[in-house]
Amino acid sequence: MSDNIVRTNFIRQIIDQDLESGKYGKPSDIHTRFPPEPNGYLHIGHAKAICLNFGIAQDYGGRCNLRFDDTNPTKEEVEYVEGIKKDVEWLGFKWDSLHYASDYFEKFYEIAVKLIKKGLAYVDDSSAEEIRAMRGTLTEPGIESPYRNRSIEENLDLFERMRQGEFKDGEKILRAKIDMASPNINLRDPALYRIRHETHHQTGDQWCIYPMYDLAHSIGDAIEGITHSLCSLEFADHRPLYDWCVEHAEMQHTPHQYEFSRLNIEYNVMSKRLLTLLVTSKVVDGWDDPRMPTIAGLRRRGCPPEAIRLFCDRIGVTKSENLIELQQFSQAMRDVLNEKANRRMAVLDPLKVTLTNLEGDQLLDIANHPQDETRGTRQINFSNTLYIDRADFQESANKKYKRLVLGDFVRLRGAYIIKATDIVKDEADNIIEIIAEIVPGSLGKNVEGAKARGVIQWVSAKDAVDITIHNYDVLFTEKNPNAMPGELTDYINHDSLEVIHGKGEPSLVDAPIEEAYQFERIGYYARDSKYEGLIFNRVVELKDSFGE
Numbered sequence: 001m002s003d004n005i006v007r008t009n010f011i012r013q014i015i016d017q018d019l020e021s022g023k024y025g026k027p028s029d030i031h032t033r034f035p036p037e038p039n040g041y042l043h044i045g046h047a048k049a050i051c052l053n054f055g056i057a058q059d060y061g062g063r064c065n066l067r068f069d070d071t072n073p074t075k076e077e078v079e080y081v082e083g084i085k086k087d088v089e090w091l092g093f094k095w096d097s098l099h100y101a102s103d104y105f106e107k108f109y110e111i112a113v114k115l116i117k118k119g120l121a122y123v124d125d126s127s128a129e130e131i132r133a134m135r136g137t138l139t140e141p142g143i144e145s146p147y148r149n150r151s152i153e154e155n156l157d158l159f160e161r162m163r164q165g166e167f168k169d170g171e172k173i174l175r176a177k178i179d180m181a182s183p184n185i186n187l188r189d190p191a192l193y194r195i196r197h198e199t200h201h202q203t204g205d206q207w208c209i210y211p212m213y214d215l216a217h218s219i220g221d222a223i224e225g226i227t228h229s230l231c232s233l234e235f236a237d238h239r240p241l242y243d244w245c246v247e248h249a250e251m252q253h254t255p256h257q258y259e260f261s262r263l264n265i266e267y268n269v270m271s272k273r274l275l276t277l278l279v280t281s282k283v284v285d286g287w288d289d290p291r292m293p294t295i296a297g298l299r300r301r302g303c304p305p306e307a308i309r310l311f312c313d314r315i316g317v318t319k320s321e322n323l324i325e326l327q328q329f330s331q332a333m334r335d336v337l338n339e340k341a342n343r344r345m346a347v348l349d350p351l352k353v354t355l356t357n358l359e360g361d362q363l364l365d366i367a368n369h370p371q372d373e374t375r376g377t378r379q380i381n382f383s384n385t386l387y388i389d390r391a392d393f394q395e396s397a398n399k400k401y402k403r404l405v406l407g408d409f410v411r412l413r414g415a416y417i418i419k420a421t422d423i424v425k426d427e428a429d430n431i432i433e434i435i436a437e438i439v440p441g442s443l444g445k446n447v448e449g450a451k452a453r454g455v456i457q458w459v460s461a462k463d464a465v466d467i468t469i470h471n472y473d474v475l476f477t478e479k480n481p482n483a484m485p486g487e488l489t490d491y492i493n494h495d496s497l498e499v500i501h502g503k504g505e506p507s508l509v510d511a512p513i514e515e516a517y518q519f520e521r522i523g524y525y526a527r528d529s530k531y532e533g534l535i536f537n538r539v540v541e542l543k544d545s546f547g548e
Helices: 010-020 044-060 078-090 101-117 128-134 152-164 213-224 233-248 272-280 295-301 305-315 326-340 506-510
Strands: 031-034 063-068 097-100 121-124 173-176 191-195 209-211 228-232 256-260 342-344 350-355 362-367 377-382 385-389 409-412 417-425 431-438 465-472 497-504 516-519 523-527 535-541
Touching (some): 010 228, 031 228, 044 063, 044 078, 044 295, 044 305, 097 101, 101 173, 101 191, 152 191, 191 213, 213 228, 213 233, 228 233, 326 523
Parallel strands (some): 063 097, 342 516
Antiparallel strands (some): 409 417, 465 497, 516 523, 523 535
């Protein structure tokens, strides 16, 4: 379905212009990368960047690298590295080469030394607070550090001693010497290296100084021959620093950075910091909680990767920040699952039905997918004791009610037309059983004089299995929780999980984890991967198409 969309956006137009102008010789020269920091799990916002970078490489016959921006050992873990690899592959993409920023630590160090020798970098003893105070404002220039004019020899000596571990964290920092009066605050002598006495997940204790993002990102792109370095809009003001680093490092290859808008979806947050808060404060059941917008959470929920790719194609790539309606994502899931998901029957609020004129059990062949005969059929036992959903019966109702009514007819999915002839109530006047009879000859056929009001699902009471349903709703009460005053936790939807105990057809015992089914007339559900037993998570409701 996603393949029917013509992918075009301003970035692809830039690439086409670059090819037409001869800047790059052939489409296969196009080289992108996806550079996540392994300090948390990826979310659907990252999926947009993944689809863009890997999608461009696929469509142009170029290459796309996966490069971990592992320059801050205080927050990064191997767990996140492996989780990111799994997410990229699950989304349907394969990197051409795998890199870590730490692969280039020695090269970054050599470039820093080169900048010092060129008089373009210096070691500063100022504290982080002092440096922040000296930066100035958007309307006032910054103030030069008292250490800005240290000699090249002194800076080389101090930087080497920083590498050797002579100084404590925060005691010294290497800064670029650019322009403290620049209207772009990012060019006011930004930090290039900091001290971190932490064990790194790749390099161990080999290093105690680590390059800052702007240096590592730009030089990493240059080393790998990236042609189009794609990042979100908040890095637009960093582009001059990106270019400065590449230029003064005298790299053989010059990459170019282009920015696009981040993905923001209603009732969600896309900040790793805020998502971490939800996890650590136990608001959710880990990074893979099905209410989380993480790729791990969506996978556990049962969202197919094709739906995420389709959604990303539909929303496109622009420079305009906007809040995407949640229904757009829900509809992408429905459109994919309507074709992909096999059908099963379940009853969430069981009400017993006894058929008085059925002689013996029958095995019925019921289609796995009503629009795809190649999916085959499954056999379901049809017995004289069934369960239907309590909401599918009323003692009396008008003609608009398309379910079972006392004294009237309804068809059971894939089975007979039945007529409700009587009801049994308990002492509190609650209906506990329906007495009914099948209409002879109505298996797969209509019978004159027995017009069914509608079609409802059912399960046989003799072999139905107990299932637990997790109906997930939005995690926040506000469409844009980021824009609300106060704390994020003030806007948690405390009714975001409804647990229901129902009955399902016996084939659900063999349901693969995370594979979605359509529970007929209810919604799309997938078996949970974290807990044992027949626990099914709601992927998305059954609703009309988005915008209708």
